[in-house]
Amino acid sequence: QSVLSQPPSVSGSPGQRVTISCTGSTSNIGTGYDVHWYQQLPGTAPKIVIYADTNRPSGVPDRFSGSRSGTSASLAITGLQAEDEADYYCQSYDTNLSGWLFGGGTKLTVL
């Protein structure tokens, strides 16, 4: 089954660093397809924060960074701020699906 697995929740205090993992398989991330990350603030549409594994769109703070290794990818947020509290989703292409796949989402709580 084609799945991108994320932890349901992560938390951190202001100023801290948190990471969110996205674990896939050989039919998606492991094949080399790019991984992208979206931030969904409460009551709003998702917004891209990292594209093509490591790239930040203009306007996204450099506190956000992405990385990948093997069949997994990670989103890191440093210098955590209250405004970062949101749901985060990873996304990649999947050959079994012949389409795009989202992770289940991770709720980031800023303590």
Add this chain to the structure above:
Amino acid sequence: EVQLVQSGAEVKKPGESLKISCKGSGYSFTSYWIGWVRQMPGKGLDWMGIVHPGDSHTRYSPSFQGQVTISADNSINTAYLQWSGLKASDTAMYYCVRRSSSSVHDWFDPWGQGTLVTVSS
């Protein structure tokens, strides 16, 4: 500014039909695929399918094939998502998205503001 603006919230009864829309502006509408993403209440994101406004070519997620129809009218820069017989389980927020290019490595940006569809008897 590249923008996708969706039609307003809908309340429907089971079995009714519905067509929601997504109007693109600020770019060449026929040059980019438009997709639809479902978000059920309190849940994650599900990719439904995409349409190329230039030639109306469509691709569907296996989970949504036969359940919905995606189309586009490039004369008015608008994409559509439609149902012929709604179910209570179709209750969700639906987002339209622009695919970044025409590669399997694509991401989705921007997103429309969402259309809330409520199906209840």
